[in-house]
Amino acid sequence: MGKGQSPMSTNPPLPAPLPHHLDQWAKAYEEDPALHTQFPITLPNAAVVPGIACICARCGKPVDREMVHGRVFWSLPTVATTEATGYCKPCQVITRINCRFRPRGDDFQVEWFSKDNLWRTQVMVPPSPWQKFVKRFKAAIAMANRRRR
Ligand SMILES: [Zn+2]
Numbered sequence: 655m656g657k658g659q660s661p662m663s664t665n666p667p668l669p670a671p672l673p674h675h676l677d678q679w680a681k682a683y684e685e686d687p688a689l690h691t692q693f694p695i696t697l698p699n700a701a702v703v704p705g706i707a708c709i710c711a712r713c714g715k716p717v718d719r720e721m722v723h724g725r726v727f728w729s730l731p732t733v734a735t736t737e738a739t740g741y742c743k744p745c746q747v748i749t750r751i752n753c754r755f756r757p758r759g760d761d762f763q764v765e766w767f768s769k770d771n772l773w774r775t776q777v778m779v780p781p782s783p784w785q786k787f788v789k790r791f792k793a794a795i796a797m798a799n800r801r802r803r
Pocket of ligand 1: 710715742745746
């Protein structure tokens with residue numbers, strides 16, 4: 655990966671998520687640890703996945719890794735799946751990550767919903783209940799921070 659080059663490209667924005675999705679994501683953010691604490695992971699072929707950046711849907715900058723919460727689980731014996739939610743403070747925008755790491759030869763490939771092996775983020779357009787959700791999301795972050803201290 656070259657310097658100054660984003661580790662991921664982004665998909666065009668998805669349609670606005672449904673309010674119950676936002677609720678689920680806020681809840682997951684509250685419950686899940688910072689994603690970076692769960693990396694690196696080692697795949698069955700000994701390939702090491704160092705981690706994944708969450709690129710803000712709005713400003714295109716990497717989201718502060720402490721603000722990316724999520725989990726890694728084994729969806730298949732050889733495939734690790736990551737689901738995470740990142741919150742870009744300056745933009746107040748939530749970016750959702752959902753991808754899989756699959757062994758390929760001695761290395762690994764990253765799979766998003768598209769099948770081109772590019773790193774992609776799932777991006778959302780602020781819907782009308784957005785401000786309400788951002789409020790809730792901030793409260794969740796405050797709660798998580800309080801718990802850590
Ligand atoms: Zn941003």
